[in-house]
Amino acid sequence: MTRSPSLKRPLIVYPLVFHFLTLLVSFAILIAIALRVDSGGPYTDxxxxxxxxxxxxxxxxxxxxxxxxxxxxxxxxxxxxxxxxxxxxxxxxxxxxxxxxxxxxxxxxxxxxxxxxxxxxxxxxxxxxxxxxxxxxxxxxxxxxxxPLSELGFMVVFATNTIILPIFILLTLTSLVVTPWIVRRSLAGVSRIAREAEGINADSRGRRLSEAYVPQEIAPLVRAVNDALRRLDDGYERQQRFIASASHELRTPIAILASKVDAADSTAVRALALDVQRLATMTEQLLDLHRLENNRQDEAIDPAEVGRRLVGDMAPLVIANGGSISLDVLGNEPCIGDAAALERVLMNLVQNAIDHGGTNVVVRVLGTAFEVEDDGPGIPPTERERVFEPFHRLRPRTTGSGLGLNLVREVMDQHGGRVEIRDAPGGGTVFRIDLGTV
CATH class of the missing domain: 3.30.450 (Beta-Lactamase)
Incomplete structure (x- = not known):
């Protein structure tokens, strides 16, 4: 790794060498003038x-x-x-x-x-x-x-050396002590914008670095960074508008296609129903991501009530797949968040459990946290981070969009919470989402 250059050498060492050489030249000129003006000859010591x-x-x-x-x-x-x-x-x-x-x-x-x-x-x-x-x-x-007699040259050189050394020592101490303080004071604005830059991420678009607190020599760099941030924001906004527009435009033809597939007499055409459903699910999840980014609506949330609605809505689907779902409220603490986004997260976790072999699903409410436990084959520890990547699938399947768990992570990041994957006590997987103090 290449080490970043330090300002100590150009601001301390180089000026110190320059000062020393300047002193030497100045005193050499003074000695030459003194010897030139003098008529020459020895003096009494x-x-x-x-x-x-x-x-x-x-x-x-x-x-x-x-x-x-x-x-x-x-x-x-x-x-x-x-x-x-x-x-x-x-x-x-x-x-x-x-x-x-x-x-x-x-x-x-x-x-x-x-x-x-x-x-x-x-x-x-x-x-x-x-x-x-x-x-x-x-x-x-x-x-x-x-x-005893002494020559003037020796006397002058001795006297000038006696003078030049203390002056050089004083300049050295000044350079080593005062210059770093001056540098730190002069670059205090740089430290400030560095802290501002650390706070800029994908969730804090529109922020810019302050130009008023940096030296004029560094201001062009700050302006260039702000211009780059502005271009990135513009590009992100265009991308989001494209995804939203594409998702909205796809909903109608997908709905028409689904209805035609369901009404078709051909067995081969009706076999496309799963693919059409997968396409519809992916479209809705893309819209969910867009709504989360642009239309988040925080409100007071009752976790137990959210759990009850979820289990009531998902029970027919779980039972239709030959499984069961239950709700266990072990604690209930009101919190603030986007209720619709939170319900979508829990729905995705339950759907994920069903898709990956779980037959018995348990939804738990623990204060401001939720757990969704299944009795499926589980998720290997090496895959527990990758499953949150967009379009990543743990096993090749014909169902699922690969965006469900990514949506879970995005929603929790937006809420300042966290999501964890654990092993279930009896085998299977436990997804835990914690809203914390939001």
């Missing part, structure tokens, strides 16, 4: 500022002094030409190493500055220096220093 700040302390007189910490010693080992000036906001300062005379004018005025990155134009770049303010235990210090 700003990581020296925290190390210097940790090494500056106050002496007993309140001035500043430098303590050789392990980190400062390690930094001096890496950069023998290390020098710096540390100054607090009160004007106290301390100098470490040889400060180039180019920066002499800044001594005593560093606290006026907060940030600077400076370098000279030619190697060995002894004038490269950085100015930063740093908060320490002895107060805020402004530090001017020179130490």
């Amino acid at each position: 700003e990581q020296i500022i925290p190390i210097i700040a940790q090494a500056v302390e106050r002496d007993a007189a309140g001035g500043l002094t430098v303590v050789m910490t392990p980190d400062l010693a390690d930094l001096r080992g890496k950069a023998p030409d290390l020098w710096f000036v540390a100054e607090d906001d009160g004007g106290a300062s301390v100098v470490f190493g040889r400060v180039p005379e180019h920066y002499a004018s800044l001594l005593g005025r560093l606290s006026d500055l907060s940030y600077a990155q400076m370098r000279d134009r030619v190697a060995p770049h002894d004038l490269a220096a950085v100015i930063r303010r740093e908060n320490t235990d002895i107060g805020t210090l402004t530090i001017l220093g020179h130490g």
Whole structure:
């Protein structure tokens, strides 16, 4: 079975990849511009500022002094030409190493500055220096220093990677969490019309899917489905009109044919009586199906009364075939339904029992359910669904139209009830129809 495509890939994965590639290209362009604008050359690594700040302390007189910490010693080992000036906001300062005379004018005025990155134009770049303010235990210090040098390219790449990764992670979380919510909210109308479509069947013609609740991109599909439903309804109506018209038109010639067969002197002609009766029965059953579809008339039904009328009407036919029929009322609950259709159902079940070898027929009323039991040969379990198909016969016979049990199923479906076939305790078949709460 082919798996239906999901919207997760086009709506989540693809945009996420696009966002990531866009970020990469954007930052690459920014890096290229930064490197292009810059004149090139190394810068003093700003990581020296925290190390210097940790090494500056106050002496007993309140001035500043430098303590050789392990980190400062390690930094001096890496950069023998290390020098710096540390100054607090009160004007106290301390100098470490040889400060180039180019920066002499800044001594005593560093606290006026907060940030600077400076370098000279030619190697060995002894004038490269950085100015930063740093908060320490002895107060805020402004530090001017020179130490290990770093290339701008590495610094920019490191900085951009530090920025791009959190942004990409944020975009990923947004795509994985927010996008599915947006998709579900946007396609809520699709779920609604899916529920509407589940309620459409052969008994609910004329219904259409709502177009007002779906996105514009899906609306053409909904309109196409509605057009298809409309065409199916039109075709069904034409079919029903044809069946009704054909059945009505057949009744008169069949009645004339039956009368002529009965009045014929020829034995061969009179032998056609069964075939004519079968044709008449089929015509009436087709009309019954049409009336059920188009002229159903629900009313209050007394199941026991329906059973009594049925047995009274069918008794002569059963007795004429050498059998017997009885009524057993075990419970009686009024219900709503089409009384004429229900009587036709019971008549078909009794006729079916007689046609298939039953001699003793029992009709039971059990609340809103009926049972018709016979003592015939029974129906194999493998055939108990197929016997309700139109024109299906369990055994080849010259009588019967093959529509009787199909009519039973159709009537019960129309009433929201059910029909079951069971084995009779003493052999034979029990047809049970249950109208439920209709």
